[in-house]
Amino acid sequence: MVVPALLFIFVFSYVPMYGILIAFKEYDIFAGFNASPWVGLTNFKEFLYAPEFKTVIRNTLGISFLKLIVGFPAPIVLALLLNEVKIPLFKRVVQTISYLPHFLSWVIVSGFVVTMLSADYGSLNIALEKLHLIDEPVNWLTIPNYFWTILIATGLWKGVGFASIVYLAAISGVNPDLYEAASIDGAGRFKKIYAITLPCIMPVISIFLILAIGDLLSAGFEDILLLQSDIVRDVSDVLDTYVYRVGIRNSLFSYAAAVGLFKAIISVALLTIANAIARRSGNSLW
């Protein structure tokens, strides 16, 4: 019963792992994978000295850190806020609406972003003009300075609701006696959140933080690919989109595979380090 599936995993997961060896070769389309000559670390060196290296790494780390700083606490805050809501209908409406974007494809979401931010009577421009904050429509998506903000805001819009589910569930698992005892002691709302809720859901937070750190070099892929244009290339190219662009579009398989492997190795290392640190507090993945 398990053999066909194991074979399947072998083919679709392990063969590509072996295929990563192409990063140490110079892929020759006519010779094929096996006959292509070995070149050692040439491809890695080429990437390290490439003019794009600095921008790609800067964008990857910059976008990623911002996503982590904004996107990681946001669902926790949302869950804490939702937990304070005492009107069931209101709570349900907020949950239903805020979970929805998670189920829309990035194509649709990027369509929304383009529509909202369009200089051609996009809603943001209409609103800002009405408030007299701008004098004429701004084509937001073509201004490099705004790209990161747009990206982070879009990611937040799509993901914050759904990500809050896990925290909400964790909060609902907190022993209600603790709150009661705190109330008797005269603790206010914020004191209770700070002294009871947060410590109680710490294990969940910690696990998701480890995973997020392991993902630091994944600054995003679909969102960036869909929202970027040549005008904002300098601020939007990250490791994953770079691999796609040079690898698939320009057919530089070996070079792109080397960039991909570079990313994968650092990611596994980051995950391991984060996990090792978390193990001291007893909340590690393994």
Place this chain on the structure above:
Amino acid sequence: MKISYGERMSSGVIYFLLALLVFVTFYPFWNSAVISFNTGSDTSLGGVTFWPRDFTFDNYEVVFQDKRLNQAFLISVLRTVAGTLLSIVLTAIFAYGMSKKELVGRKYYMIFCIIPLYFDGGLIPSYMLVRSLGLMNSFWVMVIPALISIWNMIVFRTFFQQLPDSLEESAKMDGCGYWRTLFRIVLPISGPVVATLALFTAVAHWNDWFTATLYISNAKLLPIQTLLQQILSSNIMSEQMMQTSSAAQSHMASARTITTKSLTMATMMVATIPIILVYPFVQKYFVKGVMVGSLKE
């Protein structure tokens, strides 16, 4: 107990923030829907926000008559149905086998499955693999590589292991083998898990545009999301309209109320409708799904 002034103030702030979140989340969706129901020529005058000013179904008429969009919609439906059915059945079989204690080497198989979750070959080797398997430009490239989901296997397995042993023992006494036990006894009582995973898989299939971007160049095989992405990125809609059915063309000539933007919005809505339709069902199950999913960690 008396509620202090400060508590009431903070309640107000909380409700206000959440209401703001609802508005900000819902508005882009609403505004795009409004534009799709507004005549394009009116939209281009600006100021269409909360309500259609010049209501029309014209945009949808053109979209529904567009052969390419219809074809893409059909492809999306086919891959979603085929991909979900096959993936759930095959993954369930796999998971059932993996849940059996008598499976020799089970621990090693599990490690074999978990390694790819943390480290994979990446885009380029996968691309080369698909190419060498001859799956390029084939409908099945959207189905086959996603057949076995390791995550789903773990969720299924966890569920199967929780089932009481007595259930299967009685089946075994009656002479049922593993296969019959799985299909006659185990799967029928796994309704909620099957539903949760099937819905998640289906949503993922419906929303996936990148697989086709990567592997398919034949325009007839593109799913709706990929086609929509192409429309959005290059706004080939106007050019496309020239080539579509004469009905649409005469429509254009007579009314001239349709613009690229209004058509794009209508297409976006059409590509979203299936999600909106299944969303209530998904919502019923997904909290459970997320919880089971996060158990593995």
